Amino acid sequence: MLISQIYRHQHKLSQLPIWIRAIYVLPCFVLVLCNKSELFNALVSVVYLALSIVVTGVSLRQMLLLFRAPLFFIVTGCLTIALTFNDPHPFFTYKGFSFGWAQGNLSVAVQAFSRSMALVSMVYFGLLTHTISEIAEALKYIRVPKILIELFILTFKFIENLMRSAQQMYTAQKCRLAYNGRKRLKSLSILVFAILRNAIAQTSQLQVAMESRLLDDKFDFIHPKYKYHPFDVIWPTMITYILFGSFLIIRYYGW
């Protein structure tokens, strides 16, 4: 599951300026980075998952599918921190190798897991409520070098082309009885090679198309003028206050 597959442009925040949308994410992002409470991180994960569903209208199933890839890497990373070999108190032994929990690292792993999940949840909310050009504009605002912004946009487009090519070629291969029995690995290697070649060709075509429309070294897009009401700031501010309050309660009362 890719973000571009479920992205909906008509989400509930689409008519708000970027700075208001940023209030939904940025203050809490800083809080998550600063705190050490797993409970607060779990709360943030749930809140932003729920917010993503409510604001964008994406189903819970789609959101959970979206979490699969980061979850795999986070769990692998955390297990690497938490597990230890030749532990004196192993929970699993195999041919002389013993695996156990590294007592000192276990809490670090749990904290890393909860924080990563909270951050992923917030990043997904941000990505589902901002277009790539809006993110590029934000990067430009914080003075990220132009070349990196260009790379960012082209990479996004490259991934999109890559996935489209992959889907079409995979279907074309299956139509010709690929992926049967022993041919599976060969079919896959042919697919990978063809996809890369095709995606690179398509991306160079895209570059040509952009040059024909006077691409300089800047990637500028114009957004429609947003009409907003001062009351629009109330919701993100309220969410930030609630989360900040929760943060203080958890920190000072140890919940």
Add this chain to the structure above:
Amino acid sequence: MDGNIIELNNVTYQYPSGAMALNGVDLKLPRGKKIALLGANGAGKSTLLLLLNGILKPSIGLLKYQGCNYRYKKKDLKDLRRKVGLLFQDSDHQLIAPTVYEEISFGLCNLYDDKALVRSKVEESIHDFCLERIRNKSPHQLSAGQKKRVCLASIIAMQPELLVCDEPSSNLDHKHTEITFKILNKLQGKGKTILISTHDVNRAYAWADVVVLMKEGEILITGAPNEVFSNKSLMEKAGIKQPILVEASQALWPDIDQTEFPKDITAFKKLLNQVSCADLS
């Protein structure tokens, strides 16, 4: 509106792989006309279109825009590409922005610094191309016809003097092809020069003022549709079929003059009636 907008003098283009795409092409594109570029696959049509926009530089030869030689410095290319708009065959190769609105703004942002001006031009373009309902949609979620319209809108918004379209009706159904050509006709009515490359001989015959026939990187003939399409042997040499109306007319009346070829089915019926009546009397 007389004169040529672009002239190619002995233009040759060789790809880095060594393949010769164009070989000594001499071509004059008259201003304000509808021009159709025809040729079999590999004839060099797409390469020629890329040369016109300054994306490719000829290996040998000269291109002139309104009498001035093409120059390939950054500033000159910017000026040239503003005047020569290029519509790609595959819309997906052209669409970069996350929304239709931003897609149309892309070229304009590269052209102007005044955001208010860009916004007004985008709005105008959205209105002209009836894109109001999809203005906030992602171009990748659109149908092929809508994508083509967005691509056209994004180029027309830059107000080029010459619009070059690489197979504008590819992947389009009849209805969307009609819409696309209606837009092209409207633009030509406003004084723009339109150049399309196409495999649709019937469309080229009915639509174009000037037809250019290519084969293996060379120009076989340039002229009015009647003149080009009446030359059966040349058409066969280029690997292209004659338009159905020309073929039928030549089959029914072998001595018919090229100026008498019917342009559409109504004219064909009329001609058929006239000849039948003459035969009876």
